Amino acid sequence: MNLIIVAGTASVANLVTTAAQLDGETLAVVVGSRAVAERIATSGVDKVIWFGEPGDRPLEAFAPAVAQAATAARPQVVLGGRRPAERVLLGAAAAALRAPALIDVKEVTSQAGTVMVTHGVNGGIAVTTREFSGPVALMVDGGGVAPVQGAAPIEETPAATLPMQVTAVQVTAVTEVDLAAAPRVVGAGRGLRAREDLSIIEALAAALEAELACTRPLAEGLDWLPRDRYLGVSGQHIAPRLYVAVGVSGQLQHLAGVRSAETIVAINSDPKAPVLAEADYALVGDLYELVPAITAALEQP
Ligand SMILES: Cc1cc2nc3c(=O)[nH]c(=O)nc-3n(C[C@H](O)[C@H](O)[C@H](O)COP(=O)(O)OP(=O)(O)OC[C@H]3O[C@@H](n4cnc5c(N)ncnc54)[C@H](O)[C@@H]3O)c2cc1C
Structure with missing residues (x-):
């Protein structure tokens, strides 16, 4: 049984x-x-x-x-x-x-x-x-x-339950996402300086027809994205065709959730960032310059 x-x-x-x-x-x-x-x-x-x-x-x-x-x-x-x-x-x-x-x-x-x-x-x-x-x-x-x-x-079956009760429900406007099923995923990391800058990553994700994901600090701590969007050993595990890591250092705990991606592209300003060694394509530079340029190129008819 x-x-x-x-x-x-x-x-x-x-x-x-x-x-x-x-x-x-x-x-x-x-x-x-x-x-x-x-x-x-x-x-x-x-x-x-x-x-x-x-x-x-x-x-x-x-x-x-x-x-x-x-x-x-x-x-x-x-x-x-x-x-x-x-x-x-x-x-x-x-x-x-x-x-x-x-x-x-x-x-x-x-x-x-x-x-x-x-x-x-x-x-x-x-x-x-x-x-x-x-x-x-x-x-x-x-x-x-x-x-x-x-x-x-x-x-x-009658249930033995703990003496707990929901007394209030506050609904947060989040869209449920099935990252595990997405063929393309763009992950944002702490390389972003402010929450508003997520719009740069969202634009890239839209141009790639990809889902938006993140590292744990963005979802737990900064609370910029919902918790079901973070990837890694304690978050979601994905195996998409393409994973683009933007401003993500590539610590073990994050890589454990994305390593099965077919192709990994990493954009990072630090040439020694661990994520670059895991990537199939590594772009070393400032995400604030590179990402809008890539998005614009993808949006070309
Ligand atoms: C028990 C445990 C479990 C954990 N589980 C998870 C997990 O499941 N998932 C997870 O993600 N983390 C997890 N973590 C946290 C993990 O160890 C890392 O701290 C986290 O992944 C780092 O997130 P980050 O890459 O966004 O931030 P950072 O490590 O701060 O990296 C930011 C990166 O952005 C780059 N950068 C900065 N500015 C720019 C710029 N302008 N342009 C381009 N690049 C730039 C920097 O060079 C740096 O590499 C866990 C930790 C512990 C202890």
């Missing part, structure tokens, strides 16, 4: 596919609406446990319920996504099972009660393969919504 954790969204196709490759049935534990539970039931899993409508309880409040379900199911592998609530619930399941939790998972296989996991270490500069004979919790990119397949039974 393997368990996948679903928190608020049915975009877990990678978890379903990963679980399907392992020995044993797949149980999906769903925290979220009935509609999400019903969609998961038709995604190729064998059974769904649903904890009822969350109402004003945050998804994280269901940590004890997920822990209980994991303890009862005794899964060999627990899979969860990278979004904040998914991480909390995966952690709760791992703690309940006393299972190690691994991130940056590249491959999982199982055979005769042993699970082999290949995952990135040291910020993604190396990969290691480990064997587990007990339960293991793995964080995997959720991916999109799985194609319709089968109709698993849904068991509604």
Whole structure:
């Protein structure tokens, strides 16, 4: 038996596919609406446990319920996504099972009660393969919504929840972005001097028909872009055809999320910036001169 954790969204196709490759049935534990539970039931899993409508309880409040379900199911592998609530619930399941939790998972296989996991270490500069004979919790990119397949039974179970309640919701105008699916991505870094200067990078992204992304400091700390836009070991991992890093130094933690790009172009004023060594095309110079010139050239009819 393997368990996948679903928190608020049915975009877990990678978890379903990963679980399907392992020995044993797949149980999906769903925290979220009935509609999400019903969609998961038709995604190729064998059974769904649903904890009822969350109402004003945050998804994280269901940590004890997920822990209980994991303890009862005794899964060999627990899979969860990278979004904040998914991480909390995966952690709760791992703690309940006393299972190690691994991130940056590249491959999982199982055979005769042993699970082999290949995952990135040291910020993604190396990969290691480990064997587990007990339960293991793995964080995997959720991916999109799985194609319709089968109709698993849904068991509604009363949930033990933490005493938490959402008392106010402030909606920020952000457009959801699926960076993992974008063929071209432009990443902005701290080489930008001011938030308004993001418009230079946005113009380049528009000219390239690319999605806009960034390094962690721009999303956490400066808050110039939403957190789902940052790339790296603790952010999104992408493998686009083209990644253009602008004013990005190329620290290990950032490169871990972009290294799988087919072609990397880096624009940096420091000839010693680590990103230049990783790039297929390196442009050394001031982004405030280079980027508008490249954008203008791309916009030529
Ligand atoms: C546990 C942990 C996890 C982390 N996870 C992540 C992660 O997932 N993703 C991530 O991105 N970071 C992560 N970080 C942070 C990471 O270590 C770096 O600090 C961060 O990536 C640096 O961001 P940056 O390249 O934008 O900024 P900087 O390192 O400050 O680089 C700015 C670059 O801009 C260049 N520059 C300056 N002016 C110009 C100009 N006018 N024209 C052209 N170039 C210019 C500079 O030469 C420099 O190379 C993590 C750190 C830790 C400790």
